[in-house]
Amino acid sequence: MATIAVVVVCVGYAPVAMTELWPYARPGAPAFGEWLLSRAVSPRYVADALATRIGPYGRSLTAMIVHSVLGGALMLLGPVQLLSAVRRRIRLHRAVGVVFAVTVYVSMAGAALYLVRTAPADAFSGAAFWIVLATILVGTVLSVTFGIFAAVGKFPDLHQRWMLLCYGFLMTAPLLRLEWGALPWLLPGLSMEDINRVAIMHLGSVVAFGALLASRAMDRRTTATGVAGTCVPMPVLAAVHLAGAAALAWIARSCLGWGAEGRRLLLAYLIPYAATYAVMFVRHRRADREGRSWAREEWRLHLAALCLAPVLSASAALLFERYAGLDRQTALSAGVTIGCGMLAFMATTAVSLRVMYGRELVKRQRLAAARHTRPTPSPAA
Template identity: 80%
Template sequence: MHRPNGIDWRRVATVAVVVVCVSYAPMAMTELWPYVDPNAPAFGEWILSRVVSAEYAADALATRIEPYRHSLVPLIVHSVLGGALMLLGPVQLLTAVRRRIRLHRAVGVVFALTVYVSMAGAGIYLARTAPEDAFSGAAFWIVLATILVGTVMSVTFGLLAVIGGFPDLHQRWMLLCYGFLMTAPLLRLEWGALPWVLPGLSMEDVNRVAIMHLGSLVAFGALIASRAMDRRANVPGVRGTWVPLPVLAAVHLAGAAALAWIARSYWGWGTTGQRLLVAYLLPYAATYAVLFARQRRAGREGRNWAREEWRLHLAALCLAPVLSVAAALPFERVLGLDRATALTAGVTIGCGVLAFAATTVVSLRVMYGREVIKREGIAAARRERPVSAPVA
C-alpha cells in the first residue's frame, strides 16, 4: 500500500519566501510616494492602518517627513529598486533549482547591478542623516549601515566566487545577500504583528524590538537554505576541522560570559530593557539549539562537510555576544551614544556580522581544500615521473 510522503519543508519554505517577496514588492515600490504626494497610493500604509490602526500608520508617516525630505530622491530609488529585488530574488532561486543556466546568469547580472544602485541610494540617505535622526534612533542607523555593507559585500563575494569557479560558494554568498535584503519585508511583518503581542507600542518601539533579532534570523535562514541545497557528505581536500573541541569549548565560555553581561545590563534597565532582552535571547537560543543539534547529527552520520559548516557557524554564533559587548565601547566613545544605546547597537549587529565572518571562513575552507588537492596532484605527478638514466 502506498504511504503518503511527509511534508516537503524545503518546498514549503520556498513557497513562503516567494509569497512574502512578491507581496512585499508593491509595498516597497510605493512606500515613499506619500512623501511626494499625500494622495499617492501606499499599499503598506493602507494595510497597516487596517491590521493595527490608522493612527499607528499615520504617526509613523508624520515623524519621517522632515528626515526623509532632504534625501527623498535617493530613498525612492532605493525603495523602487528594493521592490524589484524582491521579484528578482525568487526568479534567481527558481532558475538555479531548475538549472536554467543562461537565464540564471542573465538575471544574476541584473540582480547584482540592482543591488549596487539600490544600496547606493540607501548609502546617500545614511550619509546625509545623523544617527540620532534615523527612524528609531542611532542603533537603527547602525543596523541599516551594517546591512548595507553586508549586502554589498555579499553580492560582490558571490560574483567573485562564480568567476573563480566556486559555484557552491557563489550560492552561499548570494543566499546571505538575499537574507540581508529580507530584513525589509520581515520588519514590515513585525510592524503588523508585534502591536498585537505588545499592545501600545509605537512603530519606533517595534523597530527597536525587531532589530534585536532580525540579523540573527536572516543569517540563520540563509544557512538553512545553503545546507538544504548542498547534499555533499564530503568536500575534496576538506579534512578534519578548524574548530576542534578545545576551541569550541573556549568560544562557548566566552559567549556565555558575554551573554551574562548583556542579560545583566538589560535586566537593570527596567521593563523596556527586559522586553529587548527577551526579543534577543529567544531567537538566539532557538538558533543555537538547531546549530548544535545539526552539527552533532552530521558528525554521527559521517557527513564531515556538513558537520564542519554547522560547527563553524555555531562557533560564530557563540562569539556574536562577545563582538556585541566589544563594539559597545567604541559606539559609546566615538559616536557619543549613551551606554544603553551603544550596547543595543552592538547586540543588533553581532549575529549578522559573525554570520558573515563564518561564511567567509567556510569559503576559505573550501578554497584551501582545492589548494590541498592541487598540491597533492603535483606531488603525485612528481613521484610517478620516471627518473632519467645517468649519462655515461
Template identity: 85%
Template sequence: MDRLRNVAWRRVATIAVVGVCVGYAPVAMTGLWPYAHHGAPAFGEWILSRAVSPRYVADALATRIGPYGRSLAAMIVHSVLGGALMLLGPIQLLSAVRRRIRLHRAVGVVFALTVYVSMAGAALYLVRTAPDDAFSGAAFWIDLSTILVGTVLSVTFGILAAVRRFPDLHQRWLLLCYGFLMTAPLLRLEWGALPWIWPGLAMTDINRIAIMHLGSVVAFGALVASRAMDRRRTAPGVTGTWVPRPVLAAAHLAGAAALVWIATSYLGWGAEGRRLLLGYLVPYGATYAVMLIGLRRAGRDGRSWAREEWRLHLAALCLAPVFSASVALPFERYLGLDRQTALSAGVAIGCGVLAFAATAVVGLRVVNGRARIGREGPAVAHRAGRAASPLG
C-alpha cells in the same frame, strides 16, 4: 520517509519565501510615493493601518517627512529597486535549483547591478541623515549601515566566487546577500505582528525590539538554505576541523559570559530593557538549538562537511554576544551614544557580522581544500569523487 519529509519541507520553505518576496515587492516600490506626491497610494501603509491602527502608522511616519525629504530621490531609487530585487531573488533561486544556467547567469548580472544601485541610494540617505534622526534612533542607523555593507560585500564576494569557479561559495554568498535584503519584508511583518504581543507600543518601540533579532534570523535562514542545497557528505580536500572541541568550548564560555553581562544590563533598564532582552534571547536561543541539532545529526550520519559548516557557524553564534558587548563601548565613547543605545546597536549587528565572518571562514576552508588537492595531486581529487558537485 525522511527523504520525502525533507523534500516537502524544502518545498514549503521555498513557497513561503517566494510568497513573502512577491507580496512585499509592491509594498517596497510604493512606500515612498506619498512623500513625493501627497495622497499617492502606499500599499504598506494601507495594510499596516488595518493590521494595527491608523494612528499607529500615522504617528510613526509623521517623523519621517524631514529625513526622507532630504534624500527623497535616492530613497525612491532604493525602494523601487529594492522591490525589483524581491522579484529577482526567487528567479535566481529557482533557476539555480532547476539548473537553468543561462537564465541564472543573465538574471544574476541584473541582480548584482540592481543591488549596487539600490544600495547606493540607501548610502546617500544614511550619509545625509544624522544617526539620531533615523527611525527609532541611532541603533537603527547603525544596523542599516551594517546591513548595507554586508549586502554589498556579500554580492561582491559571490561574484568573485563565480568568476573563480567556486559554485558552492557563490551560492553561500548570494544566499547571505539575499538574507540581508530580506530584513526589509521581515521588519514590516514584525511591525504588524509584535503589537499583538505588546499592545499599545509605538512603532518606534516595536522597531527597537525587532532589530534585536533580525540579524540572527536572516543569517540563520541563509545558513539553512545553504545546507539544504548542499547535500555533499564531504568537500574536496577538506579534512578535520578548524574548530576543535577546546576552541568550541572556549567560544561557549565566552559567549555565556557576554550573554550574562548583556542580560544584566538590560534588566537594569526597566520594562523597555526587559522587552529588548526578550526580543534578543528567544530567537538567539532557538537559532542556537537548531544549529546544535544540525551539528549533532551531521556527526551521527557521518556527513563531515555539513558537520564542519554547522560547527563554524555555531562557534560564530556563540561569539556574537562577545562582539556585541565589545563594540558597545566604542559606540558609546566615539559616537556619543548613551549606554543603552550603544549596547542595543551592538546587539543588533552582532549576529549578522559574525555570520558574515563564519561564511568567510567556510570559504577559506573550501579554498584551502582545493589548494590541498592541487598540492597533493590527482589522487586526492579522485578520492573526492562526486563530492565536487555542490548540489549533490
C-alpha cells in the same frame, strides 16, 4: 514549503516597497504598505510614525525612491534566481544574476546616500537603527561581491552561500514590515519606533540563520574536496561557549536594569538566539553521528560564530558608548543588533577559505604526484 513562503513574502512585498515613498514625493499618492498597515493595526499608529520621517526623507528623497523601487525589483528577482538555480536553468540564472547584482549596487548606493545625509539621531528609531542599516548595507554589498568572485572563480558552492546570505540581508526589509503589523498585537500600545527597537534585536540573527539553513539544505555532500578535520577543535569550541555565556550574562544584566523596556528587548534577543543555537547544536551533533564531515564542520564554524556574537556585541557596545557618544542603552542595543549578522558573515568567510584552501591543496598534491610519476628521460635521449 520554505521556498514557497519566501516567494510569497517577496512577491507580496515588492509593490509595498516600490510605492512606500510615493506619498513623500506627492501627498495623497497610493502606498500599499500604509493602506495594509493602517487596517492591520490603526491609522494613528501609521500616521504617528510617518510624520517624523518627512524631514529626514525629504533631504534624500530621490535616492530613497531609487532605493525602494529597486528594492522591490530585488524582491522579484530573488525568487527567479532561487528557482532557476534549483531547476538548473543555467542561462536564465546567469542572465538574471547580472541584473540582480547591478540592481543591488544601485539600490544600496541610494541607501548609502540617505545614510550619509542623515544624522544617526535622526534615523527612524534613533542611532541604533542607523547603525543597523549601515551594517546591513555593507553586508549586502560585500556578500554579492564575494558571490560574483566565487562564480568567476568557479566555486558554485561558495557562490550559492554568498548569494543566499546577500538575499538574507535583503529579507530584513519585508520581515521588518511583517513585524510592524504583527508585534502590536503581542505588545499593544507600542509605537512603530518602539517596535523597530524590538525587531532589530533579532532580525540579523534570523535572516543569517535562514541563509545558513538554505545553504545546508542545498548542499548534500558528505565530504568537501580537500577539507579534513576541523579548524575549531573541542578546546576552542569550549572556550567560545564560555566567552559567549559570559557576554550573554553581561548583556542580560544590563538589559534587566532598564525596567520593562529592557526586559522586552532582552526577550526579543534571547528567544531567537536560543532557538538558533539549539538547531545548530542538534544539526552539528547529528552530522557528527552520521559521519558527514563537511556538514559537521560547517555547522561547527557557524556554532562557534554564534557563541562569539554576544562577545562582539558587548565589545561594540562599549566602543559605541565611548567613541560614538551614545548612551549606554542605545550603545548596547546597537551592539546586540549587529553581532549575529556580522559573525555569520565571518563564519561564511571562514567556510569559503576552508573550501578554497582544500581545493588548492588537492590541486598541488596532484601536480606533485604527476611530477613524481613522470618518466625520467634516459641519457642517450
